[in-house]
Amino acid sequence: MNSMTPGLRLAGLTKILGGRTIVDDLSLDLEPGELVSLLGPSGCGKTTTLRMIAGFLTPDAGTIEVQGSDVTALGPERRPSAMVFQNYALWPHMTVAKNVAYPLKVARVARREIADRVAEVLELVGLSHHADSRPAQISGGEQQRASLARALVQRPKLLLLDEPLSNLDAKLRVRVREEIRDIQQRLGITTVLVTHDQEEAMAVSDRVAVMNGGRIEQVSAPAELYRAPATEFVAGFIGSSNRLASPDLGPGENDVHWMVRPEHVVLVPADEGIPGRVTRVLPHGHFAEVAVVARGTELRAYVSGETPAVGADVGVRIESALRYANGVLDTRSLAPIERIAA
Ligand SMILES: Nc1ncnc2c1ncn2[C@@H]1O[C@H](COP(=O)(O)OP(=O)(O)O)[C@@H](O)[C@H]1O
Ligand SMILES: [Mg+2]
Structure with a gap:
C-alpha cells in the first residue's frame, strides 16, 4: 500500500429500497487513520451507507475499497471491517470475555491467541475487571465498551460505528465519545x-460528511x-x-437567501443600526438568546452580559452574512460584510 491509498474509498455508491433511491451516487475517500462522521437527519441514508460498507x-x-482492495463483492465476514451497533448486540448469556472472543472463535483462531487478544483489548477499553461479568451486570457505558472491544479484537482495518452512543445519557455520552476518539487515535x-x-x-471527527436525501x-x-x-x-x-x-433586511433578490449566525447579530443602542424591538429573551446561563423584530423580520441574537428587556427598542447590526443563490454558497460572501455590500 502506498501512502496515497485511501483507508476507505466509496465510489458512486447507490442503493434503491422499496422503489426509492436511499443512497444516491455517494463518493467519499477517507485517509488512513481518519475518523469521518456521516451526519444528517433521520432517514437520510446513513445506516444504509454503513451497512453497504460493512457488507x-x-x-x-x-x-467500496478498503486500503486499495475492492471488497464490494465480499460478504461481511470476509471484509476487513468491524461494526459496532447502536443496541450493542451482546449475547446476554455470555460473559464479557466470551462476547469479545466470539468473532475470533467463529474465525477459528487458536484458543491461546484468543485469550491473549481478548485480554489485550479488554485492557485497552478498561474492562479487564469485568471480563467475567454478564452484560446485564454492567452499565450501559460498559456494554458499549464491550461492544467496541468485540469489534477491535478482530484487528479490523476499518471500524464502523452506527449511533454508538444514542442509548447513553447525555453526560456519559460525552465521556464515552472521548474514550472512543482516544482509542481510535491510539x-x-x-x-x-x-x-x-x-x-x-x-467533537470527535477529523472531517464531517453532511448527508441529505442520500447524498453528501x-x-x-x-x-x-x-x-x-x-x-x-x-x-x-x-x-x-x-x-x-x-443582510439589510430589505426585500432581496429572487432565489437568494442570506444566512446569519445569532452570534453575528449584534444589539446596539436604539439610535444606531437597523431599528428593532425585543420580542423574547431566553436565558441560557452564560448567554441569552434574544429575539428581535426589525423591518418586519424576526432575528435571533446571542447576547452575553446585560440582556435587554422584552419590548425594549434596540438597534441591530449584522456583522457577517453568507449569501446563498439557489441554495448554494456564494463564496465571495465569505469576505467581510463591508466588501460584500460594495
Ligand atoms: N428495507 C427497506 N425497504 C424500504 N425502505 C427502507 C429499507 N431500509 C431503510 N429504508 C428507508 O431508507 C431511508 C434511510 O434509512 P436509513 O439509512 O436507516 O436512515 P438513517 O440511518 O440516516 O436514519 C428511510 O426512509 C428508511 O425508511
Ligand atoms: Mg440510522
Whole structure:
C-alpha cells in the first residue's frame, strides 16, 4: 500500500429500497487513520451507507475499497471491517470475555491467541475487571465498551460505528465519545461514525460528511463546516442561523437567501443600526438568546452580559452574512460584510 491509498474509498455508491433511491451516487475517500462522521437527519441514508460498507447490504451501483482492495463483492465476514451497533448486540448469556472472543472463535483462531487478544483489548477499553461479568451486570457505558472491544479484537482495518452512543445519557455520552476518539487515535484505525448528533460529530471527527436525501452535501473539517457551509441545508443543519432575504433586511433578490449566525447579530443602542424591538429573551446561563423584530423580520441574537428587556427598542447590526443563490454558497460572501455590500 502506498501512502496515497485511501483507508476507505466509496465510489458512486447507490442503493434503491422499496422503489426509492436511499443512497444516491455517494463518493467519499477517507485517509488512513481518519475518523469521518456521516451526519444528517433521520432517514437520510446513513445506516444504509454503513451497512453497504460493512457488507450487510449489496449496493445497486458503485464500489467500496478498503486500503486499495475492492471488497464490494465480499460478504461481511470476509471484509476487513468491524461494526459496532447502536443496541450493542451482546449475547446476554455470555460473559464479557466470551462476547469479545466470539468473532475470533467463529474465525477459528487458536484458543491461546484468543485469550491473549481478548485480554489485550479488554485492557485497552478498561474492562479487564469485568471480563467475567454478564452484560446485564454492567452499565450501559460498559456494554458499549464491550461492544467496541468485540469489534477491535478482530484487528479490523476499518471500524464502523452506527449511533454508538444514542442509548447513553447525555453526560456519559460525552465521556464515552472521548474514550472512543482516544482509542481510535491510539490505534490509528480508519473509522466511519454514523450520527444524527451534530455536536458529537463535530467533537470527535477529523472531517464531517453532511448527508441529505442520500447524498453528501459537504465534507469538511468541523470548524470549516461551521464557518463556510457549502449549501443552505448545511447552514441550517449545523448550529443555528437566521435566514434572511437580505443582510439589510430589505426585500432581496429572487432565489437568494442570506444566512446569519445569532452570534453575528449584534444589539446596539436604539439610535444606531437597523431599528428593532425585543420580542423574547431566553436565558441560557452564560448567554441569552434574544429575539428581535426589525423591518418586519424576526432575528435571533446571542447576547452575553446585560440582556435587554422584552419590548425594549434596540438597534441591530449584522456583522457577517453568507449569501446563498439557489441554495448554494456564494463564496465571495465569505469576505467581510463591508466588501460584500460594495
Ligand atoms: N428495507 C427497506 N425497504 C424500504 N425502505 C427502507 C429499507 N431500509 C431503510 N429504508 C428507508 O431508507 C431511508 C434511510 O434509512 P436509513 O439509512 O436507516 O436512515 P438513517 O440511518 O440516516 O436514519 C428511510 O426512509 C428508511 O425508511
Ligand atoms: Mg440510522
